[in-house]
Amino acid sequence: MVFNEKIVNPAELRHVEGKIELYWIYTSGEAGDAFFKKLRDEGRFLAAKCRKCGHVFFPPRLYCEFDFSDTEFVEISGEGCVKAFSVVSYDADGNRMEKPEIYAIIEIDGTDGSIIHLLSEVEPETVEIGMKVQPVLKPEEEREGRITDILYFKPVS
Numbered sequence: 723m724v725f726n727e728k729i730v731n732p733a734e735l736r737h738v739e740g741k742i743e744l745y746w747i748y749t750s751g752e753a754g755d756a757f758f759k760k761l762r763d764e765g766r767f768l769a770a771k772c773r774k775c776g777h778v779f780f781p782p783r784l785y786c787e788f789d790f791s792d793t794e795f796v797e798i799s800g801e802g803c804v805k806a807f808s809v810v811s812y813d814a815d816g817n818r819m820e821k822p823e824i825y826a827i828i829e830i831d832g833t834d835g836s837i838i839h840l841l842s843e844v845e846p847e848t849v850e851i852g853m854k855v856q857p858v859l860k861p862e863e864e865r866e867g868r869i870t871d872i873l874y875f876k877p878v879s
């Protein structure tokens with residue numbers, strides 16, 4: 723195909739045989755970098771508040787997606803409320819797990835954002851929508867500046 727041919731069937735563009743080698747580098751960006759460093763070094767959470775409309779982004783963003791204004795980092799507790807959850811009883815290979823795991827969408831306090839993460843230290847039948855939860859982090863010396871530095875969330879005690 724040459725560039726001046728008219729494409730009439732878009733499916734033809736998706737026909738690929740064999741392997742396609744792809745190279746990419748994923749970076750967390752300036753705001754993501756600030757978030758992960760704060761998490762690693764201080765065990766604290768950052769969000770970003772729009773200077774114009776006040777929307778609070780979690781995870782933090784440098785610019786507001788609604789009005790393109792600058793944001794400023796704000797420290798938050800990392801606590802939140804369960805918005806939705808699912809109890810997982812089978813692993814990726816289809817084997818029944820000895821102990822079910824609970825995954826939840828957690829609305830983070832003081833922000834307009836949420837995170838999907840593991841809930842632990844709670845039995846599945848006692849989890850409720852709106853339950854207050856707090857993050858449990860790896861010990862300081864084991865943190866790497868990754869999302870896995872958050873081990874799980876647990877009910878606020």
Ligand SMILES: [Zn+2]
Binds near residue numbers: 786788
């Ligand atoms: Zn804004």
